[in-house]
Amino acid sequence: MSESPFERMRGYLRAIGQGPRNGRDLNREEAADAMALSLGGGANRAQTGGFLLLQRTKGEWAGGEGGRVGRPTRGWGGVMPNPRTSDRKNDR
Numbered sequence: 001m002s003e004s005p006f007e008r009m010r011g012y013l014r015a016i017g018q019g020p021r022n023g024r025d026l027n028r029e030e031a032a033d034a035m036a037l038s039l040g041g042g043a044n045r046a047q048t049g050g051f052l053l054l055q056r057t058k059g060e061w062a063g064g065e066g067g068r069v070g071r072p073t074r075g076w077g078g079v080m081p082n083p084r085t086s087d088r089k090n091d092r
């Protein structure tokens with residue numbers, strides 16, 4: 001039985017959210033999956049916010065940046081909405 005998207009994201013957050021001594025970095029595949037879950041709706045809003053916050057406080061590292069930046073939309077066919085035009089009229 002495979003894990004649900006919620007459970008996969010929960011595992012990633014547990015791995016990176018244990019603090020500087022007990023936490024671990026995600027590998028490329030895990031980082032790409034976590035970003036795809038965040039962008040594709042597999043993770044809930046709290047998980048997505050927590051993931052982005054943890055990555056922001058953790059800083060950059062060579063192993064995971066490629067997974068988060070290089071392939072963030074793997075398995076996700078959606079289009080990101082333009083924040084300037086999606087919820088309000090254009091200001092001209």
